[in-house]
Amino acid sequence: MHLPRGVLYIDPHNETPTLPNMFPPFETHPYTNAHARIAIFVFRENGEIVHTNSEASRLYGFSPEEFLGRRIDSFLLDPHEAAKLFSTMARSGEGHESPPTPYRRLHTRKDGSKLAVTVVLGSFQVGEEKLFIKYVIDASSVEQTELKLEESQHRFKAVADYTYDWESWLDSNGTLIWVNPAIERISGYSVHECMLMHDYPLPIVLPDDREKVQRLIEEALGGSSGNDIEFRIQDKAMHTKWIAVSWQPLLSDQENPVGVRMSMRDIDDRKAMEQQLRDYATRLEKLADERAKQIVLLESERAKIERLAALGKLAANVAHEINNPLAGIKNAFQILKNESGKSEDELLLIQLIDKEIDRMTKVLRQMTQLYRPGxxxxxxxxxxxxxxxxxxxxxxxxxxxxxxxxxxxxxxxxxxxxxxxxxxxxxxxxxxxxxxxxxxxxxxxxxxxxxxxxxxxxxxxxxxxxxxxxxxxxxxxxxxxxxxxxxxxxxxxxxxxxxxxxxxxxxxxxxxxxxxxxxxxxxxxxxxxxxx
CATH class of the missing domain: 3.30.565.10 (Histidine kinase-like ATPase, C-terminal domain)
Known part of the structure; x- marks a missing residue:
């Protein structure tokens, strides 16, 4: 007996369907592989299900008994899809032996949750009755992967077309493979000019910083990552600008480095503000230091004036009390000095005492003038x-x-x-x-x-x-x-x-x-x- 590929075979002596040679059409399809788990439904032209396999029960949550008698279109989330299903059924079995084309649908499980599936529909004859077979594969993970891929593509396009920062991708040899248009706004060099540079981005980097950037790229190609490392560039108009670079390795599926992504930001305004803050802080510190010294000096002078004023007052009182007795002592000593019969040593001592009395008198006078000594x-x-x-x-x-x-x-x-x-x-x-x-x-x-x-x-x-x-x-x-x-x-x-x-x-x-x-x-x- 000839068995068309991808259809169900029912032994006329056994009402239980068997599945010889069913899977080859799916093994080569991009949505499946040799380990794919396929749910199978056999149903009549009116949509009544007559047979399912265990994968159908696992996927939809119904037992084999609960499937029997249900309509095949009862799992469709969109009721309008039922008409498409029966239209496809009417066109099937018209002598086409090529593998049917899979299509994507949204079904509902027994618990009401949504299920994304890939479906292939076929048909076969059992006696006078035409039966249909439906192969169903869970496409939830495929759909999520496709959504992530689509989101990734959108993000990449946003990076490529709209990112404000200067973005570059280098391959494992350090050769530029992509740079975004922001490079022209920051450096004055076009994307085309950058792609022609032999040692990109070194020709744009200020000579004093090239060794630093070259070392950074070598470390990045070795698999390292970093953030906010500063260097300077010289734009096309020969102006120096400050740049901050962050980088991360590009990895293969086997987690091997295959290149590096570099994101560079113009921080010229930030550096100018930092310098202004440093200058301001220096001026403020200097002013504060000068002010503090002035305050200390003024406080010291004030305390000194207050103490000297008190000292002057005290000295005036002391001088008043001592001057009169001291004058009497000086007069009496003058009489003693004029007496005769003194030795040379005694005369020398008398002269010294007389001189010290004069000094005491002058010191008392100076004490009264301590604030402005005479x-x-x-x-x-x-x-x-x-x-x-x-x-x-x-x-x-x-x-x-x-x-x-x-x-x-x-x-x-x-x-x-x-x-x-x-x-x-x-x-x-x-x-x-x-x-x-x-x-x-x-x-x-x-x-x-x-x-x-x-x-x-x-x-x-x-x-x-x-x-x-x-x-x-x-x-x-x-x-x-x-x-x-x-x-x-x-x-x-x-x-x-x-x-x-x-x-x-x-x-x-x-x-x-x-x-x-x-x-x-x-x-x-x-x-x-x-x-x-």
Whole structure:
């Protein structure tokens, strides 16, 4: 018996249909393969189903018994498709032995859900009755794949035609295979010009950045990906622009790199804004720093003025209380000085005492003018001699505390020209502070040196407890004192007056930190270029 390909064969001695040689028409169709699962329906001309296979039950959800007696068109989602179905049935079985053409339909399952299927329709004779056979393949995954493919094609077209960024695709050798029209807007070079470039995109890249971009492409072709790496290009008009590139590998079905996709964005405006922000931040930081310094300076000056004003008030009261007794002492001392019969050493000591009384009188007057000290005219004197005189005058105070004053100097001459009274007061205050800071058995060391040809330096160093680093910045402030014990009372005026006098007469006075043990202060006196 001749069996047409793709039709159902029914043994006349057995009412159960068999399926010899049925599948070859489907095996070569693009929608199926050798492993395709096919649902089969056999039905009469009126559409009544007389036979199904197990795949039909799996696909539609009906049992074989539920299929029997149902109409073949009851699964159609669109009722209008029924007319097309029966029209196709009427044309089938007219001697055509070529494989029927598959077509796509939407069916409904037993649960009402939609089912996309591929259908092939055929017919055959059983005795006097014409029967039809319908092959059905689940096309849901095929349809989804086709939709994704169509969406992918639309997306690619959007990228190709409408993407604002500069997009490029390179093959596994780094050769340009596609670039979008945005390249012309960004660089001035057309797509055609880019396609003719031998080492695209290096001819567009600024020479200083070409090595960086070449290394990036090599890493990308090796399968790496990256984002927002910045480089510069030189457009056709020779203008430099900043570009940020992101890239990812193009992979084959076997996940092997076959090229690279590069997406480049013009960030010239962003870089300009970043530079403006940096400039603004720098200016703002500078202004803030200057303002902070001004505020600190003003606050310091305000505090200094307030303290000096208080000091002036106190000094005026002190001067008023001391000047009268001091005048009486000076008059009585004048009588004592005029008496005869004194030795040469006694006369020298009397002269020194008389000179110190005059200095006390002048210092009291200066204290009342601390805010605007009245400075005596400069005079020429020997620094070493003045230092020895002050050490002699203060030796009594030092001896009472068990302290020795040592003077060290290798100078033969140390002639300076500054206001002598103010200088004596500065050195006197430093020596007194050093004596009071020393313990019994200590020594106060006064060294005189000429480190540079244009200045002399006197350093007064004690070997006491020293000064806490946390208060270094306050030691020259009026009324600030480190002498807080009952045995070492302090008014906090000595260093403040000394600093004010030093500034007024043009000499330097500084605290030398990190001198251990004890504390050290240095007075720097400019050496005159010529002496009168």
């Amino acid at each position: 400075i005596t005219p400069p005079s020429t004197f020997d620094l070493l001699e003045i230092t020895h005189q002050l050490a002699t005058l203060m030796s009594g105070e030092a001896s009472s505390r068990g302290v020795r004053i040592d003077i060290q100097s290798s100078l033969n001459s140390s002639v300076v020209r500054v206001p002598e009274i103010e200088f004596r007061q500065i050195l006197h205050n430093l020596l007194l502070n050093a004596i009071e800071a020393s313990n019994p058995g200590d020594r106060v060391l006064v060294s005189i040196a000429n480190p540079d040809r244009d200045k002399y330096c006197i350093t007064v160093r004690d070997h006491g407890l020293g000064i806490d680093p946390s208060i270094h910045s306050k030691i020259f402030e009026p009324f600030f004192s480190t002498k807080n014990s009952p045995n070492r009372p302090g008014s906090g005026l000595g260093l403040a007056i000394s600093k004010s006098l030093a500034s007024a007469i043009g000499v330097g006075l500084e605290f030398i930190p990190h001198e251990k043990p004890g504390a050290a202060f240095r007075v720097t006196i400019p050496q005159p270029s010529h002496l009168p």
